[in-house]
Amino acid sequence: MAEDEQSGTEPRSFLTCVTEVARLLGVGDVAVEPKDRHARHLAHAVRKPLLERGSLPEEWFAPLMAAAVYDPDPSFCRWFVEPAVYAFGRRRVMAALVDYLRAGTDAERAGAVRAWYSAHVPLRADRSPAYGPGGVRNPALDEVQDIKVAWLEASMRVFAEFTDLKMRHRVLLYLPTSRAAYPPPLHKLLESTIASARAHPDLHIRHWAAAADREGV
Numbered sequence: 001m002a003e004d005e006q007s008g009t010e011p012r013s014f015l016t017c018v019t020e021v022a023r024l025l026g027v028g029d030v031a032v033e034p035k036d037r038h039a040r041h042l043a044h045a046v047r048k049p050l051l052e053r054g055s056l057p058e059e060w061f062a063p064l065m066a067a068a069v070y071d072p073d074p075s076f077c078r079w080f081v082e083p084a085v086y087a088f089g090r091r092r093v094m095a096a097l098v099d100y101l102r103a104g105t106d107a108e109r110a111g112a113v114r115a116w117y118s119a120h121v122p123l124r125a126d127r128s129p130a131y132g133p134g135g136v137r138n139p140a141l142d143e144v145q146d147i148k149v150a151w152l153e154a155s156m157r158v159f160a161e162f163t164d165l166k167m168r169h170r171v172l173l174y175l176p177t178s179r180a181a182y183p184p185p186l187h188k189l190l191e192s193t194i195a196s197a198r199a200h201p202d203l204h205i206r207h208w209a210a211a212a213d214r215e216g217v
Helices: 014-025 035-052 058-070 078-088 090-103 106-118 145-161 165-172 184-198 203-214
Strands: none
Touching: 014 035, 014 058, 035 078, 058 078, 058 090, 058 106, 078 090, 078 106, 090 106, 090 145, 106 165, 145 165, 145 184, 165 203, 184 203
């Protein structure tokens, strides 16, 4: 599927994604703004209501993740990621981002990388009533060790398969340079990634490989 192309529907954008979240919340449209600011104003309008809800319906998960991935600002995409983590669990949110990284459009892969940082948001019982009744939370909701391994693998495969320099820079952001961060089944793929980065003409990518070499990978 080509970037921002959806069969039979309006091309997906941050504005269309956040408008859907606002519709689900029943948030009235904000004052009309230029297109580049309208989406941000809508996002601001839904931020507080999302965190104030004790639970979120199942059908809201996909629209929240789409809004997070299509938000072009890595600082503000947390407005959608955080309530999803509280309501649906860190595990499910991170797994969805791995899926976007594996099979999304170029825009969705880039958005998944932006949102990955926010998916690590610390959780506090006093931050959202969706934390859990009586301040108790099922730890299985936030068990993510295997999901983080899946992210590492998907990132290295994207690095290997894509020639786009920006995409390669993005996935390197969350690829540790220490071998200890990778389980043994990923070591062969890691070695291939480092070898490719070591020979790459881009200085930033070679610097990542050099850091890995210094750490004895």
